[in-house]
Amino acid sequence: MKSNFSPYVPRVATLVNKRELSDFVTLFEFAQDNGWPLAHRPGQFIQLSIHGVGEAPFSVTSPPVRESHHFEIAVRKIGSVTSALHNLKVGAKVGVRGPYGSYFPMQKFVGQDVVFVAGGLGYIPLRSVLHYMLRHRDEYGRISVLVGTRNPSERIFTCQLEELSQRDDVAVHETVDEPDEGWTGNVGVITTLIPKIDIEPSNTYVAMVGPPVMYRFVLGECRKRDIPEDRIYVSLERKMKCGLGKCGHCQINGLNCCVDGPVFCYTQIANLPEAI
Amino acid sequence: MTAYTVYLDQVDGLLEKWRDKYDIYVPQKAEERFYEFRPWDPGTDIAWDYDMAYTPLKRFFLPPEEDLIKFDLRDYTASPVIQAPKQLLFGVHPYDIKAINQLDQLMDMGSMDVNYRKRRDNTVVIGLEPLRVAETAFWAGVNASEVDMGYDLFWTRISPGAFYVQVGSGHGEELLHANGKVVEASPAEKEAARRMHAETLKAATPSGLSFPWQDIPKVMEAGYDSPLWRERAKKCLSCGSCNLVCPTCYCFDIQDEVDDRLQTGRRYRMWDGCMLEGFTRIAGDHNFRERPWQRYRHRYMRKGKYIFDKLGELGCVGCGRCVRACTARIANPKAVFTEFWEAYKNEI
Numbered sequence: 001m002k003s004n005f006s007p008y009v010p011r012v013a014t015l016v017n018k019r020e021l022s023d024f025v026t027l028f029e030f031a032q033d034n035g036w037p038l039a040h041r042p043g044q045f046i047q048l049s050i051h052g053v054g055e056a057p058f059s060v061t062s063p064p065v066r067e068s069h070h071f072e073i074a075v076r077k078i079g080s081v082t083s084a085l086h087n088l089k090v091g092a093k094v095g096v097r098g099p100y101g102s103y104f105p106m107q108k109f110v111g112q113d114v115v116f117v118a119g120g121l122g123y124i125p126l127r128s129v130l131h132y133m134l135r136h137r138d139e140y141g142r143i144s145v146l147v148g149t150r151n152p153s154e155r156i157f158t159c160q161l162e163e164l165s166q167r168d169d170v171a172v173h174e175t176v177d178e179p180d181e182g183w184t185g186n187v188g189v190i191t192t193l194i195p196k197i198d199i200e201p202s203n204t205y206v207a208m209v210g211p212p213v214m215y216r217f218v219l220g221e222c223r224k225r226d227i228p229e230d231r232i233y234v235s236l237e238r239k240m241k242c243g244l245g246k247c248g249h250c251q252i253n254g255l256n257c258c259v260d261g262p263v264f265c266y267t268q269i270a271n272l273p274e275a276i
Numbered sequence: 277m278t279a280y281t282v283y284l285d286q287v288d289g290l291l292e293k294w295r296d297k298y299d300i301y302v303p304q305k306a307e308e309r310f311y312e313f314r315p316w317d318p319g320t321d322i323a324w325d326y327d328m329a330y331t332p333l334k335r336f337f338l339p340p341e342e343d344l345i346k347f348d349l350r351d352y353t354a355s356p357v358i359q360a361p362k363q364l365l366f367g368v369h370p371y372d373i374k375a376i377n378q379l380d381q382l383m384d385m386g387s388m389d390v391n392y393r394k395r396r397d398n399t400v401v402i403g404l405e406p407l408r409v410a411e412t413a414f415w416a417g418v419n420a421s422e423v424d425m426g427y428d429l430f431w432t433r434i435s436p437g438a439f440y441v442q443v444g445s446g447h448g449e450e451l452l453h454a455n456g457k458v459v460e461a462s463p464a465e466k467e468a469a470r471r472m473h474a475e476t477l478k479a480a481t482p483s484g485l486s487f488p489w490q491d492i493p494k495v496m497e498a499g500y501d502s503p504l505w506r507e508r509a510k511k512c513l514s515c516g517s518c519n520l521v522c523p524t525c526y527c528f529d530i531q532d533e534v535d536d537r538l539q540t541g542r543r544y545r546m547w548d549g550c551m552l553e554g555f556t557r558i559a560g561d562h563n564f565r566e567r568p569w570q571r572y573r574h575r576y577m578r579k580g581k582y583i584f585d586k587l588g589e590l591g592c593v594g595c596g597r598c599v600r601a602c603t604a605r606i607a608n609p610k611a612v613f614t615e616f617w618e619a620y621k622n623e624i
Contacts, residue, residue, distance in 0.1 A: 004356055004358070005356065005390060006344065006345065006356030006357075006358060006390050006391070007387060007390070008344040008345050008356065008543065009345050009354050009355065009356050010345075010354060012352050012353075049532075049543070051347045051348075051349050051352065051354070051532065051534070051541060051543075052347075052349055052532050052533075052534040052538065052541050053532060054530070054531060054532045054543075055530060055532075055543070076559070076560075078559040078560055079559050082559070093352040095347075095352070095354060211562075212562060212564075237558060238556070238558065238564065239555075239556055239557065239558045239564075241528075241529060241530050242528075242530065242545075244386070244387040244389070245385070245386045245387060246382075246383065246387075246389055246526070246528070247527055247528050247529070247530070247545070247548070248526070248527030248528070248548070248550060248555075249527070249529075249548070249555060249556065251550075251574070251578075251582075252564075253577070253582065254577075254578075254581070254582035254585050254586070259386055259387075273500065273501075274564065274565075274574075
């Protein structure tokens with residue numbers, strides 16, 4: 001062991017771009033000062049710190065790109081670190097540890113249809129998977145993207161979703177729980193979108209991320225469509241503090257979400273009452 | 277394993293010698309019926325017959341608060357802080373050594389905890405056969421009456437003036453000879469140490485469990501959805517005292533602090549506890565274990581089942597500290613395990 005090594009020492013990254021995605025959520029683009037790619041895999045998270053304020057875990061929302069040392073996170077202003085983050089100006093420095101945790105099985109997805117089920121901010125980690133697949137589009141089968149948000153003002157990445165829906169190799173279905181006057185799309189919870197898509201159970205993977213309450217209902221729909229449990233992947237949010245499987249905050253029964261997750265095959269957690 | 281005989285009048289000389297290199301801590305009478313590991317100075321009264329140290333010895337490896345990095349806000353540099361004083365714990369009981377062994381495994385597992393490891397490597401552990409059993413202890417029931425590893429030396433008092441000292445590591449043996457030669461123990465002295473241990477067991481066994489500890493993970497699993505959890509946790513104040521005094525609890529929080537000119541700062545960890553209300557709360561105020569009974573259950577599942585699944589032994593060493601620390605008088609692992617065994621023994 002190198003005597004002076006500590007996994008708690010963050011690398012430095014610089015904020016290079018900042019863009020509002022909704023009234024609550026902002027997209028932050030960082031560049032690693034060391035010039036190297038973050039080298040994450042879709043679904044992994046980082047511990048981002050603002051010195052003096054603290055650290056918090058964030059899913060990486062950009063896909064891994066070998067030749068780029070830039071990466072993106074999308075953040076809702078909700079706590080001390082996220083508020084400080086929103087106050088940063090382009091050019092500001094942050095600390096980065098990771099990437100940490102498990103990731104979506106991009107190899108298993110090869111040649112398969114993939115259904116994305118994104119509830120609210122769940123689109124953020126799934127976007128990394130989706131954009132990775134779009135970069136390697138010919139390796140994958142049909143791609144369906146189901147997005148549900150509480151109301152139209154909470155929709156994020158709207159322009160990209162618009163672009164996606166223009167493509168003929170991606171099916172996008174959106175819904176909101178509570179429409180406003182201008183909303184002309186689907187209304188209802190996200191499960192109402194599932195009957196709209198063709199599913200070949202033996203050739204389909206489901207990747208879903210959303211608020212805790214969403215999973216049980218979507219799982220029920222998947223069951224109705226005969227999708228085997230080992231073809232369902234979820235990413236679970238917990239309070240990761242260390243990211244190293246030590247601090248205990250992210251325990252789901254006997255598992256540590258930061259190292260055993262955050263991405264789980266449903267069979268891994270089906271019998272864990274605390275999971276979903 | 278090699279063993280030596282050390283006489284009581286040699287002890288002070290050895291400790292004095294060791295003090296050149298180590299901060300030495302020994303069990304001492306703290307207040308009334310409480311004992312604590314405190315620094316040793318010549319003349320210190322060692323509580324040879326202490327029953328239990330009030331605070332857990334994890335504090336020597338995972339201090340209540342510990343710096344992890346220091347950073348500079350001006351140029352955004354950060355550097356590791358890994359502090360590890362050379363320390364020697366003299367007189368550690370087997371259940372506490374078992375707890376240290378367990379922390380060793382958990383902190384080394386996966387990504388090694390470098391701060392813990394450095395402190396552990398710089399610590400000499402000298403074990404001591406207990407002469408008394410704490411009122412709240414039940415270590416005899418949870419396989420924590422003896423340990424085969426985790427100590428550099430293990431001392432058993434075989435007569436008012438003599439100790440049988442088992443060697444646990446080369447470093448321990450070297451330390452034992454730091455003041456000149458000590459005599460190897462005779463077979464009779466070995467036998468005397470065995471007898472002492474048998475007596476300890478005899479004294480401790482009645483306070484143990486009335487069923488095999490191996491049943492505990494099974495009844496914990498069977499009783500996961502039991503109404504007993506709510507019932508037992510009714511009085512829980514969510515104060516986290518049981519976490520803090522537990523020798524095998526190691527959860528921590530990480531915080532930042534900056535100087536008053538906002539130029540430099542530190543990121544440090546501090547003990548945290550799964551019984552505290554905000555332990556699992558995430559952004560947006562969602563709390564995964566919102567109710568006290570959910571947290572109470574998690575703690576005992578951890579001690580009785582989850583750690584067992586990882587290591588093959590209980591996460592509870594039966595020291596009895598939590599029993600004593602709990603103001604609501606509900607943190608008693610023996611009572612919990614027994615109640616669940618009674619309720620679910622037929623389902624396992």
